[in-house]
Amino acid sequence: xxLRILVVDDNRHxxxxxxxxxxxxxFELIDTTADGEAAIAAASRACxxxxxxxxxxxxxxxxxxxxxxAAACPAARIVLTSSxxxxxxxxxxxxxxxxxxxxxxxxxxxxxxxxxxxETSVRPDRPGPGGRH
Numbered sequence: 001x002x003l004r005i006l007v008v009d010d011n012r013h014x015x016x017x018x019x020x021x022x023x024x025x026x027f028e029l030i031d032t033t034a035d036g037e038a039a040i041a042a043a044s045r046a047c048x049x050x051x052x053x054x055x056x057x058x059x060x061x062x063x064x065x066x067x068x069x070a071a072a073c074p075a076a077r078i079v080l081t082s083s084x085x086x087x088x089x090x091x092x093x094x095x096x097x098x099x100x101x102x103x104x105x106x107x108x109x110x111x112x113x114x115x116x117x118x119e120t121s122v123r124p125d126r127p128g129p130g131g132r133h
Contacts, residue, residue: 002028003116004046008039008065009054009081018052018107025112036060040068047073050099050116052107055082063096070097077116081107 005027007018015032022029027050031042036057043051051069055062066078077099082088085103093101102110 002026003049004028004030005116006030006039006042006046006048006051007032008034008036008051008057008062010034010056010058011054014054014104021108022052022112027112027116036062036065036068039065040072043069043073043076048076050077050079052079052081053098055080055088056084063092063098066096066098079112079115 005022007015007022007029009015009018009032012034015034019029019032030046030048033039033042036059039051039053042048051066053062053066053069057065062080062082066080069076069078078097080088080093080096080098080101081104082101083104085105088101100115102112102115
């Protein structure tokens with residue numbers, strides 16, 4: 001059975017591209033949302049296996065959204081992403097419940113199957129498969 005993924009990004013083009021990439025990799029795209037409130041609502045309805053979540057959202061930052069998603073769906077693996085890789089504090093990733101961070105420029109080459117399938121969290125202070133930390 002394919003892992004069910006939610007994509008959260010305020011850029012419509014990125015949501016579409018990420019959805020296509022995930023589908024090509026065999027994931028089931030359950031929804032795409034443009035903001036944190038919609039992501040939390042979508043996750044509470046469907047409790048995805050994984051979430052691909054942009055850090056820099058307009059209304060609510062990705063760390064805040066990740067913490068809410070981790071509380072609502074503790075089994076979901078949350079993969080944070082951003083184009084801005086220079087300002088990603090490891091402590092913030094750990095504290096929000098993220099599984100991994102993958103720069104947007106590396107999504108197509110990262111082993112997303114392994115990152116989303118990991119049973120244990122990959123913390124930023126412990127480099128893990130496919131994720132940049």
